[in-house]
Each structure stands twice: as structure tokens, then as C-alpha cells.
Amino acid sequence: MKMPPKAKIYEAFSAIADKRIQIKDKEALVKSSDWTKEYKIKWQDNKISSTDNATFWQGYPGYPVIALWLELGIINFNKEIVFNFKNINWHELNNKYKRDYNKAVNEVINTLTNKETILKEVDNIYDQIAKLDFQIVRKI
Numbered sequence: 450m451k452m453p454p455k456a457k458i459y460e461a462f463s464a465i466a467d468k469r470i471q472i473k474d475k476e477a478l479v480k481s482s483d484w485t486k487e488y489k490i491k492w493q494d495n496k497i498s499s500t501d502n503a504t505f506w507q508g509y510p511g512y513p514v515i516a517l518w519l520e521l522g523i524i525n526f527n528k529e530i531v532f533n534f535k536n537i538n539w540h541e542l543n544n545k546y547k548r549d550y551n552k553a554v555n556e557v558i559n560t561l562t563n564k565e566t567i568l569k570e571v572d573n574i575y576d577q578i579a580k581l582d583f584q585i586v587r588k589i
Contacts, residue, residue, distance in 0.1 A: 450510070450584065450585060453511065455571055456554045457515055458574050462531045465519060466535040467535060469484075472520060479512075479517070482540050483541065485540075497585060501514070533561055
């Protein structure tokens with residue numbers, strides 16, 4: 450599986466903090482950070498598809514997929530840190546920095562007092578993603 454930019458993990462934290470994920474059976478709906486779009490995720494066995502641009506076009510798990518894995522407990526994480534990412538309009542930030550996701554993330558995390566804890570947790574989650582046995586597909 451192609452690995453996502455680490456920035457997508459922060460965006461997944463926001464989706465969880467904002468309660469933008471609805472899961473039903475083997476489908477999920479995830480609202481975008483500006484609430485204007487809705488992404489549909491489907492999975493079966495070790496195959497997963499999503500209508501978000503990163504997953505569909507780039508072939509790596511986008512933030513909706515990562516948020517789903519976090520919510521389902523497929524990836525273990527420190528739930529205490531997600532509140533730091535509530536109400537962040539990543540769409541706006543990513544546009545501001547012309548899709549330089551690291552600059553967008555830095556604007557957010559440089560304001561946090563627990564930055565080191567969060568950076569370590571993101572590394573931990575990234576390592577878990579690398580070990581997952583999922584195949585990104587366009588359609589299930």
C-alpha cells in the first residue's frame with residue numbers, strides 16, 4: 450500500500466474531533482473539514498475504497514480512510530489528543546499553503562503545548578499504517 454503524507458493523520462484527528470464520521474456496516478460517510486463535501490468509504494476483507502481525492506486518485510489512504518481505521522480501532526492511538534484538532538478547516542489551510550501539507554500542519558501544531566507528544570503519536574500511527582494489510586481499490 451502506498452503511504453500517505455503524515456499530514457493526513459492530523460486531518461483524520463479533526464474528522465474524529467468534529468464527529469464528521471458516520472459508520473454503518475461496511476460503509477462510512479465522512480464530511481470534509483469545511484462541511485461542503487461528503488466522502489463515501491466501502492471495505493470488504495482487506496480491500497478499501499473511498500471517494501476522497503487522495504484515496505481515489507493518488508492511491509494512498511486519505512484522511513477519511515485513516516479516520517475510519519482510528520474509529521474502528523484498527524489503528525491504536527491516544528484518543529486524548531484529538532481535541533487539539535477540533536474545528537480546523539484543513540481545506541482552507543491547504544489552499545493557503547498551495548497544498549504544502551507540512552506547512553498547514555506546522556501552522557496548527559506550533560500553537561500546541563503538547564506538540565512533542567502529538568508528533569510521537571503521529572509517528573506511531575504512521576508505523577501502524579505501514580503494517581496494515583489493506584489494498585486501496587477504486588471500487589468495491
